[in-house]
Amino acid sequence: MNIFVINSGSSSIKYQMIKMPEEALACSGIVERIGSGDATITHNTYKDNEKQKHEAQSHIRNHVEGLQAVVDLLTDSKIGVIKDTSEISAVGHRVVHGGEKFSNISVVTESVKEEIKKLFPLAPLHNPANYRGIEVAEKVFPAAKQIAVFDTSFHQTMPEKAFRYAIPNKFYKENGIRAYGFHGTSHKYVSAKAEEYLQKKDIKVITLHLGNGCSVAAVKDGKCIDTSMGLGPMNGLVMGTRAGDIDQSIIFHMVREMGISVEQVNNILNKESGMLGLTGANDMRDINKAVEENGHDAVLAMDIYAYRAQKYIGSYIAALNGVDAVVFTAGVGENDVNTRERICSNLDALGIVMDKEKNRATGIKGVKDISHTSSKVKILVIPTNEEMEIARQCYQLMETNK
Numbered sequence: 001m002n003i004f005v006i007n008s009g010s011s012s013i014k015y016q017m018i019k020m021p022e023e024a025l026a027c028s029g030i031v032e033r034i035g036s037g038d039a040t041i042t043h044n045t046y047k048d049n050e051k052q053k054h055e056a057q058s059h060i061r062n063h064v065e066g067l068q069a070v071v072d073l074l075t076d077s078k079i080g081v082i083k084d085t086s087e088i089s090a091v092g093h094r095v096v097h098g099g100e101k102f103s104n105i106s107v108v109t110e111s112v113k114e115e116i117k118k119l120f121p122l123a124p125l126h127n128p129a130n131y132r133g134i135e136v137a138e139k140v141f142p143a144a145k146q147i148a149v150f151d152t153s154f155h156q157t158m159p160e161k162a163f164r165y166a167i168p169n170k171f172y173k174e175n176g177i178r179a180y181g182f183h184g185t186s187h188k189y190v191s192a193k194a195e196e197y198l199q200k201k202d203i204k205v206i207t208l209h210l211g212n213g214c215s216v217a218a219v220k221d222g223k224c225i226d227t228s229m230g231l232g233p234m235n236g237l238v239m240g241t242r243a244g245d246i247d248q249s250i251i252f253h254m255v256r257e258m259g260i261s262v263e264q265v266n267n268i269l270n271k272e273s274g275m276l277g278l279t280g281a282n283d284m285r286d287i288n289k290a291v292e293e294n295g296h297d298a299v300l301a302m303d304i305y306a307y308r309a310q311k312y313i314g315s316y317i318a319a320l321n322g323v324d325a326v327v328f329t330a331g332v333g334e335n336d337v338n339t340r341e342r343i344c345s346n347l348d349a350l351g352i353v354m355d356k357e358k359n360r361a362t363g364i365k366g367v368k369d370i371s372h373t374s375s376k377v378k379i380l381v382i383p384t385n386e387e388m389e390i391a392r393q394c395y396q397l398m399e400t401n402k
């Protein structure tokens with residue numbers, strides 16, 4: 001069974017086609033800079049685990065044209081992996097916000113789409129793009145079942161003391177204001193991998209998803225008990241362009257005293273803050289370069305980023321009453337040796353000691369154990385695979401609904 005997984009962003013579409021139950025990746029790719037006039041498609045096909053890269057530049061005005069271009073590659077006479085779109089049984093969509101309605105994956109119906117739409121204000125960078133991805137896929141893959149997999153689902157096991165805010169009850173009861181948490185598909189995937197790697201059940205794991213968006217989760221017996229993101233994917237860790245935790249009075253100060261509109265403040269906190277606001281760059285590769293050149297802003301920004309992560313690790317050790325493993329994942333977590341080293345430094349009192357050489361070792365596929373022999377806690381680098389997790393869940397749903 002072919003499952004096509006879509007992670008639709010505001011100006012990009014990431015996709016993979018996975019054959020299930022073999023879990024064989026047939027192709028993957030990304031359409032970037034949609035609507036800008038110089039959109040690119042990077043499309044990879046896989047044969048005997050060998051990756052072949054095909055790059056194309058194209059005028060792609062919108063998501064419909066983007067996905068249509070991908071379909072042309074999927075069915076291409078030379079590099080195609082299917083003959084017709086009807087060979088795709090299901091399309092799995094990453095949907096970032098599922099609110100309290102969706103603690104599980106869901107076949108897309110008109111009412112599911114309405115619910116996703118209602119959540120636009122809570123995840124303005126993500127849900128509108130995810131919704132558009134669904135609408136486009138319905139046109140491009142009319143024979144396939146459309147399935148939504150929510151970032152929030154994995155966090156629905158959090159106890160009320162973790163997800164409630166200390167604000168008047170009516171805001172929760174009448175307006176659903178609570179912490180939901182995000183990147184759940186990734187936290188679920190890597191925490192399960194940690195269990196598998198340690199060959200131990202019911203372990204306590206702290207998972208750090210450090211990508212463009214960053215979040216940390218405390219996972220006990222495979223269930224999330226707390227996470228750093230809240231009502232929307234804004235708070236918690238310092239991110240590429242998002243501030244993470246701030247004092248709320250900053251917002252009132254900006255609006256009342258500085259005359260900045262609420263909309264602008266939202267934009268500042270979501271798109272102009274985090275590492276971008278502190279250094280002028282949001283990609284850790286550029287910031288690492290600036291650190292090497294002793295740029296003061298870059299060094300300070302790295303310190304702030306790592307210090308925030310350390311504080312969450314400490315508080316989640318308290319929440320879990322101990323920890324067996326700390327897991328790094330996503331673009332920064334998997335690749336940035338300096339950031340991992342900063343985050344794990346000076347945590348020996350908590351039983352966390354990194355082996356710096358193991359941390360810098362390259363060429364290891366799969367799980368990388370970077371803990372020092374003296375470390376009580378395992379420190380693991382585990383590549384996330386949100387698309388595979390989505391494909392697995394879609395396959396299970398298709399099998400049970402047969």
Ligand SMILES: Nc1ncnc2c1ncn2[C@@H]1O[C@H](COP(=O)(O)OP(=O)(O)O)[C@@H](O)[C@H]1O
Nearest residue numbers: 210211212213282283284285330331332335336
């Ligand atoms: N080799 C690398 N070294 C350091 N950081 C990296 C490297 N590769 C990617 N990154 C970081 O990972 C980020 C992207 O992470 P990713 O998980 O792919 O994000 P998203 O899924 O949110 O787009 C980049 O912005 C960059 O900061």
Ligand SMILES: CC(=O)OP(=O)(O)O
Nearest residue numbers: 182183211212213233
């Ligand atoms: C929820 C979220 O922040 O997602 P991303 O990291 O893909 O931006």
Ligand SMILES: [Mg+2]
Nearest residue numbers: 211212213330
């Ligand atoms: Mg991501």
